[in-house]
Amino acid sequence: MSSEPAPAMQKMFFREAIARAAREEMRDNPDILILGQDVGRFGGSYREFDGLFEEFGADRVRDMPVAEAAMVGVGVGAAAAGLRPLVSITYMDFMMLGFDPLINYGAKLRYKTGGQLTAPVVVKTTAGAKGQGVAHSQCIEAWLMSVPGLKVVAAATPADAYGLLKTALRSDGPVVYVDHKRLFPVAGEVPVEPVAIPFGSAKICRPGSDLTITTHSFMVRTALEAAKLLEKDGLSAEVIDLRSLAPLDMKTIVNSVARTGRLLTLEEGQITTGVGAEVVTRVIEHLGPIQFTRVGPLPAPISSNRILEAACLPDANRVANAARLLQSPKKLVSSY
Amino acid sequence: MLYKISVPQVADVEEIRVLEWHREVGEAVEPGDLLVELETHKAIVEVRAGQKGYLRKILADAGNWQAIGLPLAVLSESESDAVPDDAQALTDLPVDFEIT
Numbered sequence: 001m002s003s004e005p006a007p008a009m010q011k012m013f014f015r016e017a018i019a020r021a022a023r024e025e026m027r028d029n030p031d032i033l034i035l036g037q038d039v040g041r042f043g044g045s046y047r048e049f050d051g052l053f054e055e056f057g058a059d060r061v062r063d064m065p066v067a068e069a070a071m072v073g074v075g076v077g078a079a080a081a082g083l084r085p086l087v088s089i090t091y092m093d094f095m096m097l098g099f100d101p102l103i104n105y106g107a108k109l110r111y112k113t114g115g116q117l118t119a120p121v122v123v124k125t126t127a128g129a130k131g132q133g134v135a136h137s138q139c140i141e142a143w144l145m146s147v148p149g150l151k152v153v154a155a156a157t158p159a160d161a162y163g164l165l166k167t168a169l170r171s172d173g174p175v176v177y178v179d180h181k182r183l184f185p186v187a188g189e190v191p192v193e194p195v196a197i198p199f200g201s202a203k204i205c206r207p208g209s210d211l212t213i214t215t216h217s218f219m220v221r222t223a224l225e226a227a228k229l230l231e232k233d234g235l236s237a238e239v240i241d242l243r244s245l246a247p248l249d250m251k252t253i254v255n256s257v258a259r260t261g262r263l264l265t266l267e268e269g270q271i272t273t274g275v276g277a278e279v280v281t282r283v284i285e286h287l288g289p290i291q292f293t294r295v296g297p298l299p300a301p302i303s304s305n306r307i308l309e310a311a312c313l314p315d316a317n318r319v320a321n322a323a324r325l326l327q328s329p330k331k332l333v334s335s336y
Numbered sequence: 337m338l339y340k341i342s343v344p345q346v347a348d349v350e351e352i353r354v355l356e357w358h359r360e361v362g363e364a365v366e367p368g369d370l371l372v373e374l375e376t377h378k379a380i381v382e383v384r385a386g387q388k389g390y391l392r393k394i395l396a397d398a399g400n401w402q403a404i405g406l407p408l409a410v411l412s413e414s415e416s417d418a419v420p421d422d423a424q425a426l427t428d429l430p431v432d433f434e435i436t
Contacts, residue, residue, distance in 0.1 A: 011401055013377045185350050185377045187401065
């Protein structure tokens with residue numbers, strides 16, 4: 001039995017965890033710089049870079065015009081030249097503009113140069129629907145999981161936001177670091193001791209025995225709410241926060257589904273070729289046929305209208321309903 | 337009569353961190369006085385007294401967290417009213433809050 005005391009923790013907002021990770025890594029490594037809109041004196045669109053401009057100055061915390069293709073291009077180029085930029089894309093929707101430099105140049109650089117050049121750039125971007133309409137609501141991380149040479153991570157808690165950003169800023173890159181609009185109001189405990197969280201490590205945030213729910217980012221909170229609803233029906237759901245989408249932690253996922261026998265994948269992005277599609281396929285490759293269902297939004301752009309937005313997105317009730325259906329032996333079609 | 341001040345219902349906020357108390361326990365409070373500054377994930381909320389009284393008990397010190405709607409302090413109309421252990425049942429003191 002371990003007699004070590006629990007690590008000291010400090011409660012902070014999601015944005016403070018991001019600022020803390022950036023600050024620690026920037027103190028440690030003078031090559032790290034931040035590029036983005038409103039990252040300087042404003043402290044970041046969500047105040048997630050608060051204090052960094054004051055400490056590190058305009059050379060290392062640089063406001064950029066609203067030009068995502070150029071920003072990512074500059075970031076990839078600077079990384080290839082030896083710097084370690086963090087490019088902040090306020091809305092993940094507009095990350096699409098930076099796909100060419102990120103993928104064709106950043107992700108492929110190592111392959112094109114036989115390992116002689118790499119692009120240690122972190123593209124940090126905020127996904128998710130929160131009343132801002134069709135062009136400011138998307139979660140498209142699934143589109144990036146298949147890019148060879150690109151790593152994709154998504155934190156759901158302040159502790160993971162902190163730990164994963166530290167690893168991202170030390171990584172060979174490129175890394176896409178996805179956070180979520182609806183996570184910024186969240187506060188949580190973060191270890192006082194500086195510690196990085198490795199990529200490829202999922203977390204069982206709620207142990208259970210009747211089914212496995214795999215999810216990431218804001219939907220982790222929805223899954224936990226659904227698990228509470230299911231508990232009232234006597235169903236015990238194990239919730240896994242993926243944290244790392246590329247690479248996926250298949251060991252944790254497969255071990256869980258081997259125990260529970262049932263898999264529900266949950267995401268805010270589209271389920272067609274989504275994160276869940278990949279998780280289900282790989283689990284079946286490991287374990288053979290299992291009972292599974294994928295839960296995601298309706299196949300429509302997310303409206304800025306509150307009622308239409310809520311109608312499109314998965315919520316705890318929908319997830320719980322899908323989980324209950326999963327208990328039935330009949331064949332299931334993935335539900336909304 | 338005894339009152340409590342609770343964390344104001346600020347849109348889009350789940351919980352706050354108490355930044356700084358501007359009045360001490362025992363001090364008299366006038367309408368408009370700045371009682372406490374609270375920090376949300378986005379901004380700072382200034383909570384000002386809406387009526388006079390005495391600050392009798394602080395339930396969340398600077399650096400502590402409190403959820404929306406839960407009590408922060410106990411106030412009373414007179415200096416010597418006995419202060420209860422449980423503040424949740426008390427009437428809310430009228431306050432003005434401003435997001436800065």
